[in-house]
Amino acid sequence: MTTRVCFVCLGNICRSPTAEGVFRHLVAERGATDFVVQSAGTAAHHVGESPDRRATATAARRGITLQGAAARFDAEDFERFDWVIAMDRANARDLRRRAPTPADEAKVHLLRRWDPHNTAGEALDVPDPYYGDASGFDEVLDICERSCAALLQELEAARG
Ligand code: 4NP
Numbered sequence: 001m002t003t004r005v006c007f008v009c010l011g012n013i014c015r016s017p018t019a020e021g022v023f024r025h026l027v028a029e030r031g032a033t034d035f036v037v038q039s040a041g042t043a044a045h046h047v048g049e050s051p052d053r054r055a056t057a058t059a060a061r062r063g064i065t066l067q068g069a070a071a072r073f074d075a076e077d078f079e080r081f082d083w084v085i086a087m088d089r090a091n092a093r094d095l096r097r098r099a100p101t102p103a104d105e106a107k108v109h110l111l112r113r114w115d116p117h118n119t120a121g122e123a124l125d126v127p128d129p130y131y132g133d134a135s136g137f138d139e140v141l142d143i144c145e146r147s148c149a150a151l152l153q154e155l156e157a158a159r160g
Helices: 015-029 054-062 075-080 089-097 136-156
Strands: 003-009 033-042 083-086 106-112
Touching: 003 015, 003 075, 003 089, 015 054, 015 136, 033 136, 054 136, 083 089, 089 106, 089 136
Parallel strands: 003 033, 003 083, 083 106
Antiparallel strands: none
16 A cells, blocks of 8 residues: 655745655655655746755755655645645645645645644644745754654554
């Protein structure tokens, strides 16, 4: 059984390629199999671009490779994924609006639902680092590493 996961942010050049890279890295490290892992953006401005070089450099310092070219998440993409993991509440709202069916809408979750630092279980965002300094990219990596580890554990457990 294959579990198909897509991480989604606004531009698909900073946060979601980072989450994708971290998740792929964890899947490989654990020797987990049967995962399809992708990322996309709710907006089309950066379609075709490689991940932001600041995100790529921050990930590389942690041994994580970012890959792919930015793509927009369209309504038809819901068919291709079981889990659609949004980086912030605006992304989640846009995705739910775009979902063709209630079952598709139910595939949308916030990444920080799995953040072990989110002890109150609040709807927390992965802050957009695009207009900020380098520390924002480290924070995104920290959040992705914590949250993706817990997410992977749950997805593996869910299929027994
Ligand atoms: P991302 O970051 O959604 O994490 O890829 C952004 C990238 C580009 C823009 C905003 C956020 N932008 O406004 O162009």
